[in-house]
Amino acid sequence: MKAFLRSIRRARRWEDCYPLGNGTIGVMDNCAPVTGTVWLNDEGFWSGVPNMDKANSGGKEALEEIRECLKNEDFKTAQDLVKEKISGKECESYVPIGKLNIYKGWGIVRDYHRKLDLNTAVMECEYSLRENQYKEESFVSYPDKIYAKKITSENKSIIKLQFDSRHPHKIGYKDKFLWVEGYAPDHVVFNGLPSKKPIVYSENGESIKFAFGIKFDTDAQVIYFTENGVRLANATYVIMYYTSITDCDKEVANVEEVKKVLDKALEKGYEACKQDHIEDYKKLFDRVEFELNGVTESPENLDKALRLVNKTGEGLDALICTLYAFGRYITIASSREGSKLPSNLQGIWNKSYRPKWNSAYTTNINLQMNYWPVDSANLSECGRPFVNFVKALCEDSKVNTPKVFGCDGFATGHNSDIWAQSAPIGGETMWSSASYSLCMGASGWLTNQIFDMYRYNLDDKFLKDDVLPVMEECVKFYLDFLYEDEKTGRLLCGPDISPENSYRFNGGTYSIDVAPEFTIAIIRELFVNYLLVIKEENDYTKRIKNALPKLGGYNITSEGRIAEWSKNYEEAEPHHRHVSHLYGLYPGLEINKETPKLMAACRESLRARGDGGTGWSLAWKICLYARLGEGDKCLEFLKKQFSPVRRQHGQAGGSYGSLLSAHPPYQIDGNFGTLAGINEMLIQSDGENTFYLPALPASWKEGKIKGIRVRGNKTVNLEWKDGKVISAEIN
Numbered sequence: 001m002k003a004f005l006r007s008i009r010r011a012r013r014w015e016d017c018y019p020l021g022n023g024t025i026g027v028m029d030n031c032a033p034v035t036g037t038v039w040l041n042d043e044g045f046w047s048g049v050p051n052m053d054k055a056n057s058g059g060k061e062a063l064e065e066i067r068e069c070l071k072n073e074d075f076k077t078a079q080d081l082v083k084e085k086i087s088g089k090e091c092e093s094y095v096p097i098g099k100l101n102i103y104k105g106w107g108i109v110r111d112y113h114r115k116l117d118l119n120t121a122v123m124e125c126e127y128s129l130r131e132n133q134y135k136e137e138s139f140v141s142y143p144d145k146i147y148a149k150k151i152t153s154e155n156k157s158i159i160k161l162q163f164d165s166r167h168p169h170k171i172g173y174k175d176k177f178l179w180v181e182g183y184a185p186d187h188v189v190f191n192g193l194p195s196k197k198p199i200v201y202s203e204n205g206e207s208i209k210f211a212f213g214i215k216f217d218t219d220a221q222v223i224y225f226t227e228n229g230v231r232l233a234n235a236t237y238v239i240m241y242y243t244s245i246t247d248c249d250k251e252v253a254n255v256e257e258v259k260k261v262l263d264k265a266l267e268k269g270y271e272a273c274k275q276d277h278i279e280d281y282k283k284l285f286d287r288v289e290f291e292l293n294g295v296t297e298s299p300e301n302l303d304k305a306l307r308l309v310n311k312t313g314e315g316l317d318a319l320i321c322t323l324y325a326f327g328r329y330i331t332i333a334s335s336r337e338g339s340k341l342p343s344n345l346q347g348i349w350n351k352s353y354r355p356k357w358n359s360a361y362t363t364n365i366n367l368q369m370n371y372w373p374v375d376s377a378n379l380s381e382c383g384r385p386f387v388n389f390v391k392a393l394c395e396d397s398k399v400n401t402p403k404v405f406g407c408d409g410f411a412t413g414h415n416s417d418i419w420a421q422s423a424p425i426g427g428e429t430m431w432s433s434a435s436y437s438l439c440m441g442a443s444g445w446l447t448n449q450i451f452d453m454y455r456y457n458l459d460d461k462f463l464k465d466d467v468l469p470v471m472e473e474c475v476k477f478y479l480d481f482l483y484e485d486e487k488t489g490r491l492l493c494g495p496d497i498s499p500e501n502s503y504r505f506n507g508g509t510y511s512i513d514v515a516p517e518f519t520i521a522i523i524r525e526l527f528v529n530y531l532l533v534i535k536e537e538n539d540y541t542k543r544i545k546n547a548l549p550k551l552g553g554y555n556i557t558s559e560g561r562i563a564e565w566s567k568n569y570e571e572a573e574p575h576h577r578h579v580s581h582l583y584g585l586y587p588g589l590e591i592n593k594e595t596p597k598l599m600a601a602c603r604e605s606l607r608a609r610g611d612g613g614t615g616w617s618l619a620w621k622i623c624l625y626a627r628l629g630e631g632d633k634c635l636e637f638l639k640k641q642f643s644p645v646r647r648q649h650g651q652a653g654g655s656y657g658s659l660l661s662a663h664p665p666y667q668i669d670g671n672f673g674t675l676a677g678i679n680e681m682l683i684q685s686d687g688e689n690t691f692y693l694p695a696l697p698a699s700w701k702e703g704k705i706k707g708i709r710v711r712g713n714k715t716v717n718l719e720w721k722d723g724k725v726i727s728a729e730i731n
Contacts, residue, residue, distance in 0.1 A: 001289065002297035003118035003325035005659065009303065010112070014039065014351050015645070015666045016657035018116035018123055022142040023336030023385075025244060026348035029138060029149075031114040031125040036102040036136075038149070041094075042210060043341050043348045044248035046418040047188040047199075048092035049206040055399075055423030058085030060406025066495045067483065067514075075510040079434040082495055082512065086404055087427035087437040090190035091417040094344050094359040096351055097182075097210055097244060098165025100229075102151075104129060105158060118298075118322075118329045121281045122274065132157060141277035142336055146265045147242040148273055159238055161214075162229035166353050168201055172255075173225035177262070179213040179255045191356050193428060198354055208418075212244035213258035215266050241265045241273075248418060249340050284332050287378040288707040290324050290678075292700060298322040303657055309642050317700075319642055320678070326659045327675030328377050330668065335370075335382045341418060342385040343370045347668040356649075356665050357415075361389070363442040364414040364499035365578065368449055369616055369669040372587060372623070372676035375456035376683075378709045383453060387466055390446045392420035394470045397443070401477060409477025410447070410470060414439035414499065435511035440481070440496040441519035441583075444526045447474040449587070451529050455687050458713040463533065472540070475530050478523050479543050484550065485514075491550040492566075493519045501576045503569035515566040517554065518580035524551050525588050554584070554591075554598055561605040562598070575610040577617040577651055579624065582606070586623045589686055603628055615641065615653040615661035619673025626680035631695040634681050641674055683718060685710035692718055692725050 010032040011017040017028040017039075026041035062085035069078035107130030114125040125136040134157075138149040151159065161178075163171060169182025184207040189198040201207075216223070220235035232238055243261045247253040265273055295318045299305035302322075308314045334347035345366055350359045361367045367386075374383035394410040400423045401411045413424030414436055426433025447470050454463045482491045494514035502511045527544045534541055555563035564571075564581040582602050584590040591598045606624055613621065618637045625633040643654035645662040653670070654662045661670025681695040682705050690710050704719040710730070717729040 001291055001295065001321055001325065003322055004115055004298045005118070005302050005322070005326070006113065006115040006298070006300060007303050007657065008113050008301060010114070011657065013656065015660055018114070018658050019330060019333060019347070019349050019660070020121070020123060020138060020140045020147070021333035021348050022140045022145070023334060023339035023348070024145070025140050025147050026334070027138070027140055027147050028349055028351065029123070031136065033109045033112060033127040033129050033134065034104060034106060036104070038100040038102065039349075039351045040097045040099060040212070040244065041348050041350055042097055042244045042246050043339060044246035044418065045097055045184055045208055045210055046092050046094050046248065047185040047207065048417065048419060049186055050419070052419060052421070054089035054091065054421050054425070055403050056086055056088040056427055057403045059403065062086060063405055070494050070512065070514050073505070075505060075512055076508060078495060078512045079432050079510060082434050082438060083427055083429070083432060086424055087433055088404070088423040088425055090193070090425045090428055091358055091360050091415050091421055092419065093188040093355055093417070094346070094350050095184060095188065095353050095355070097212060098163055098167065099351075101162045101164060103160040103162070104134070118325045119282070119285065120278045121285070121329065121333065122278065139274060139277050140333070141273055141280070143276045143280050144265050144268070144273050145243055145261050146273065148239065148265070148270060149242070150237065150239045150270060152237045154236075156234045156236055158231070158233050159235060160226070160229065160231045162226070164228070166199070171228055173230060176216040176218070176223065177213060177259065178216075178230055179211070179258060181209070181211045181253075181255060183210070184208040188354055188358070190358065190428070191354050209247045209253040210244060211253045211255055211258050212242065213255060213262055215241045215262040217241070217266060217270065239270050281332060284379055284381070285328060288328065288705070290321060290703070290705050292321050292703040293317045294702070295321050302659070306642055306644065306655070306657070309639070310644060313639070316639060320638055323641065323659055324675060324678050327373065327671050328379065330671060331374060331377065331379050331382050331675070334668070335385050337381040337384045339385040342367065342389045343668060345667050345669070358417065361416045362414060363412060363416065363446060364436070364439045365580070365620070366616060366667070366669045368445055368587070369619065369673045371449065371672070373672055373679060375453055376679040376709050377675055378707050378715070380453070380457060380709070387450050387453065389420060390450055391466065391470060393422050393443070393446070394473050396420045397422040397473070405481060407477055407480040409475070409480060410443045410473035411440070411477045411481070412443045412446070413437065414442055435497060435502055436500050438495060438497050439499055440493050441522040443474050443477065444519070444522040445583075447471050448522060448525050448529060452587070455711040456709055456713065468533070471526070471530055474526060475540050475544065478526065479540065479547065482523070482547065489550060490515070490552050491547055493523065498564050499578050499580045501564065501578055501580070502572040503565055504572050505569055509572045513565045516581070517562060517564055518583055520551055521584040521588060521590065524548065525584070525590060554601070556597070556601045559604065559608070560601055561608060562601045574608060575612060577613045579606065579609055579617070579620060582624055586620070586627045586680070592627075592686070599628060611636065611640075612651070613653055614651045614663045614667070615655075615670025616663070616667060616673050617651070618653045619661075619670050619677055622674060622677030623680050626677055626695040627684070629695050631681055631697040631700070634677065634695055635697040635699065638674070641670065679708060683708055683710060683716055685712065687711040690714070690716065690730060692728055693720060693723070696720070696723055698723070
């Protein structure tokens with residue numbers, strides 16, 4: 001399929017820009033013909049300093065005190081104690097390096113269009129300005145570690161480039177080489193907290209340093225350095241080679257290192273860099289082919305297509321195919337095998353110096369959702385940064401878990417950052433942070449997910465070196481943390497939550513519970529997975545076998561739903577965006593066709609939750625309904641993903657003009673979750689069985705999916721017509 005994003009107008013909002021990236025450098029270019037703006041990100045540029053101690057130190061004593069309150073149903077005191085004695089300081093923020101403003105003068109603009117080719121990861125823009133025809137082309141190369149932008153014009157023109165950033169920096173220029181060095185804030189106050197000085201810098205501090213440079217190849221007759229950029233006069237072409245380096249992982253962030261990268265690119269030449277970029281990208285992107293109802297290419301005008309699909313439903317198939325291709329594109333653009341970090345809440349694209357939710361790593365769903373599709377979409381290499389980050393969290397928790405909980409092993413809170421800080425946050429808020437600060441299932445979920453990656457690749461070395469060390473630490477924590485109910489003998493995991501949700505009890509609204517289903521399901525899956533791979537009996541296997549029956553099974557409420565909490569409390573938000581208690585249905589494998597009563601209870605739970613939600617919540621519901629075999633319901637949620645984004649904040653979901661998913665604001669997990677959901681609609685697997693077209697909508701009469709991966713280290717090519725499989729190859 002010829003997949004592309006195309007518009008006949010510049011990006012009016014930052015979120016409408018088409019993203020470019022190589023897993024390290026993130027670029028957003030609004031492609032404006034008069035004054036263009038290019039926002040620059042580097043995955044390793046965050047606020048904060050090394051060895052920041054953000055953990056509280058309540059320990060075992062505080063844990064026992066809170067559990068006593070839970071036993072007595074004194075939830076108010078329990079929540080206050082969690083904030084006071086367990087929740088620590090907020091994590092740090094992912095911040096932009098700055099932006100480049102490109103001035104081309106004034107004049108009437110005609111014949112404008114911009115296009116991102118998803119088959120090559122190259123962006124083009126053409127327009128007429130003052131009767132002078134311009135063409136721009138750009139890409140971000142993984143092999144050459146550069147962002148390249150080429151601007152050509154029919155007649156000689158003047159181009160002025162200026163760098164703008166809030167960070168302390170110095171700038172220089174010599175021999176067609178512009179360079180900048182600067183440093184990040186020591187601290188950015190969490191976006192939700194009031195502060196008179198929310199962004200704090202210290203002179204010559206220990207914060208992350210950056211260096212970037214731009215080498216120019218141009219026929220400009222005059223080039224001179226201005227206060228914060230360069231001016232090129234009488235030019236018919238300008239090629240800019242850009243790269244950035246940060247010292248977040250002990251690389252040296254200086255101009256000399258930048259210059260080495262750019263000199264190689266300049267010597268190689270633009271066309272050669274572009275060709276190597278395309279070849280590298282296509283090795284990943286071309287592995288999978290998805291076509292639906294004869295659609296062979298994306299809509300010619302994305303803006304018009306989004307308007308039409310929301311007004312009449314016309315063109316939905318083409319948009320779904322494009323969204324699928326875009327999901328694989330941004331996976332490759334934001335997370336590569338050599339990336340230092342996984343994709344955060346915004347991938348690697350952020351323009352705010354004080355971003356919403358720190359643009360960080362939220363481990364109660366969002367980080368995990370970013371990596372749901374990497375294996376099924378045949379991009380397993382792109383999952384490597386996620387694995388590395390889970391291992392880093394596990395290492396950090398060896399210090400924090402004994403301090404915070406008085407336990408050993410791998411535990412992590414619901415939010416983290418470049419420093420892989422594992423302690424729960426939320427202690428600095430003026431309100432109760434109980435609904436989110438604890439997430440006792442987070443470490444187990446992360447561990448189960450990297451184990452599921454093993455289910456796909458069946459790589460014994462990966463299991464031994466990456467999965468088992470984390471799994472053992474995670475098992476160690478839960479065996480230490482769980483405690484027995486005196487009356488029932490059941491194992492409890494409190495204090496804990498069902499992420500960000502709450503219930504009503506005796507006139508109050510609370511979030512703390514002794515055994516929310518979310519965490520119990522995760523622990524049960526973790527323990528079963530551990531027994532699957534550890535054949536020889538050891539102390540952990542003995543304790544797990546003793547613990548598993550005491551965890552209990554699923555409770556079904558009188559309404560026929562999966563119980564979210566340990567008791568059937570009244571829901572404070574019946575249509576809450578999280579559906580954490582359905583973890584066992586998806587992404588877990590515990591609830592399936594072999595458990596029809598639980599499947600029916602999940603269906604009732606989803607119906608009760610309603611059909612609204614944020615972009616990522618809609619994506620999760622696609623995956624859940626796919627597991628339930630309800631293809632037409634999945635299609636309803638897919639269409640909702642194309643709703644226009646009219647608000648800056650809220651829970652309305654939808655897509656921006658770039659197809660980036662909205663919470664709002666922009667959050668990339670909705671794109672990745674939707675990609676995973678489409679795969680689940682077409683093919684499902686459990687390692688032993690593969691199910692074709694398990695949730696096919698009635699309107700998807702014909703189509704094909706080639707190169708999709710299933711558990712058991714296999715690849716599937718599937719084609720169907722009139723809703724029935726006509727060919728299926730599995731290798």
